[in-house]
Amino acid sequence: MLETELTDPNKTVLGPDNLTNYKTPQLVFKYYTGPSISTPIFFDNKLFVLTYHGIYMFGYDENCNFTLLKKNSSIRGEATPIVHNKKLYVASRDGMLYCL
Numbered sequence: 200m201l202e203t204e205l206t207d208p209n210k211t212v213l214g215p216d217n218l219t220n221y222k223t224p225q226l227v228f229k230y231y232t233g234p235s236i237s238t239p240i241f242f243d244n245k246l247f248v249l250t251y252h253g254i255y256m257f258g259y260d261e262n263c264n265f266t267l268l269k270k271n272s273s274i275r276g277e278a279t280p281i282v283h284n285k286k287l288y289v290a291s292r293d294g295m296l297y298c299l
Contacts, residue, residue, distance in 0.1 A: 238279040
């Protein structure tokens with residue numbers, strides 16, 4: 200079974216038909232990063248999260264143990280970053296395009 204198939208046996212959520220209850224995914228990791236409209240992205244066992252407070256890089260292992268590896272408070276944004284040729288590109292609210 201994949202980690203994404205695990206659900207919390209004690210929690211359900213009401214579906215869009217307001218009749219059917221669906222299983223809730225199991226919470227694996229939670230970390231306050233501040234407000235964001237950007238979508239987090241995964242690349243090479245890393246999770247990148249761009250927020251209004253900065254960009255966060257987390258590492259994770261096969262057991263879904265997450266660790267904050269870096270945070271850069273000067274790169275803040277709204278657009279979802281992308282990875283191309285193993286480089287992270289971030290459009291920042293300061294008008295700059297960063298390549299990390």
